[in-house]
Amino acid sequence: MSYDLAVWDGEQPLDDGAAGLVFDELYERYLESEEAAVPLLPRIDASASTLIERYPEDGRDSPWASPPVIDEASGPIPYLLMSYVRAEEVSGYAASLARVAPGLLRAVCAGIPPNCAAHGVPSRKHDFGVCASTR
Numbered sequence: 001m002s003y004d005l006a007v008w009d010g011e012q013p014l015d016d017g018a019a020g021l022v023f024d025e026l027y028e029r030y031l032e033s034e035e036a037a038v039p040l041l042p043r044i045d046a047s048a049s050t051l052i053e054r055y056p057e058d059g060r061d062s063p064w065a066s067p068p069v070i071d072e073a074s075g076p077i078p079y080l081l082m083s084y085v086r087a088e089e090v091s092g093y094a095a096s097l098a099r100v101a102p103g104l105l106r107a108v109c110a111g112i113p114p115n116c117a118a119h120g121v122p123s124r125k126h127d128f129g130v131c132a133s134t135r
Contacts, residue, residue: 002065003087007094008077009041030074038075047097048078055090063090 006023013019030038040048048069057067063086066072072079082090 001084005080
């Protein structure tokens, strides 16, 4: 089972509904498009590199469900597919990156997060929830 975390550069969504709408638009525009991938924004590239440095893509302990991670990224949005058992750890680190560099990362959890409360969001079943936020 995998856990999907979409991270993007942009304004903080006001709530779950707004986050879902932003995610849908970015996913369609940058990840589903038949056009060539758009180069990653420098801040997203740096964040993705930091995540990969902390959690390498190769080896038995890799949390990534579909490496290379960068293949699921375009423009302002990498779509991070990770093993469910490591999701809390890896998404928590992504959230810490957002707190260290405000304005750098925004995220939406797709699926049922293992513990969004650790990221400042009440733990509950939801399709979308702002998890790696800086608010």
